[in-house]
């Protein structure tokens with residue numbers, strides 16, 4: 001939606017003009033899966049798809065919020081009172097951010113809010129993190145909290161962990177808060193240090209959502225975390241970040257088969273992230289293809305988080321792109337999305353191959369998003 005149209009919508013809903021916009025992007029992880037909560041490396045990229053929160057301060061301490069993506073609905077709560085879950089499922093994300101900021105001792109202010117987003121929800125592009133970071137950025141701005149982007153990201157993660165009950169790592173919120181236009185971000189999850197890595201201008205990022213119905217995701221996801229934590233204890237390291245392949249072989253007999261395989265994935269994936277960072281810097285498609293293929297195999301056999309639909313999509317895209325592209329699953333697994341890196345000429349080939357084979361093999365329709373790298377959190381005042 002154009003800016004003046006969005007402003008007009010705000011004016012007609014709230015009877016006064018907005019003061020500004022907090023905008024935060026969705027993301028795709030290029031490589032480094034299930035490494036964030038093991039204090040390892042990840043290489044996500046902020047996307048041009050983003051969520052915008054238009055705001056105007058109020059004289060009282062009430063938050064009212066509407067979303068153009070949920071027409072006719074609204075949520076309303078006071079930042080002076082104890083914040084608990086409300087009736088609106090999506091409104092809870094705004095409450096969640098207010099809750100964690102208040103819990104940390106920050107004084108918030110009331111505001112009228114209007115959300116608009118071109119980010120597909122529940123498609124593996126992390127619309128929830130984009131919303132949390134945009135809302136955190138908005139509170140930071142209007143209540144003059146002076147928070148750096150890392151802190152806004154950490155509050156977003158706390159909101160998701162403690163209020164929305166999803167035990168995600170820091171990657172999604174940190175890339176949304178700190179992403180740089182046209183760049184991926186190498187994140188060291190041990191200390192949150194980031195290095196921007198330019199995405200070559202001729203590289204397309206194609207995300208394909210499998211639309212596979214995700215089941216038992218939370219319990220399986222949490223079990224993987226437990227496997228990693230138990231393996232770290234048995235290896236005598238604080239987190240698997242400190243684990244090495246030599247160390248792993250030395251304790252192999254004391255680990256369960258799953259603990260061994262999960263650890264093998266994490267150690268090898270951390271190495272692949274570092275190698276892929278160099279490959280991206282050099283626009284080296286051969287190296288990217290090899291590394292992303294190895295990451296997918298490791299997620300399939302060692303971490304066991306792929307499903308036939310995502311394995312199938314990877315095969316279909318690999319076949320379509322040949323040596324001119326790289327592909328693997330991305331995100332939390334058990335369904336979800338895959339990501340391809342390729343030049344312009346391969347995009348229609350991917351689309352045609354999916355059209356031809358995916359429904360026939362899996363009785364599912366995939367959603368395809370051709371993306372470019374966009375900016376992280378931005379605040380605009382009118």
Ligand code: ADP
Pocket residue numbers: 051067068069070089090091093115116117120121122123124125126127128129131
């Ligand atoms: P993902 O983060 O993968 O997109 P989630 O299930 O974690 O999927 O988050 C999606 C939820 O976030 C939606 O169900 C909704 O509650 C909330 N949300 C995301 N974008 C918006 C938006 N533009 N307006 C209102 N709520 C949104």
Ligand code: MG
Pocket residue numbers: 126127128129
């Ligand atoms: Mg989410």
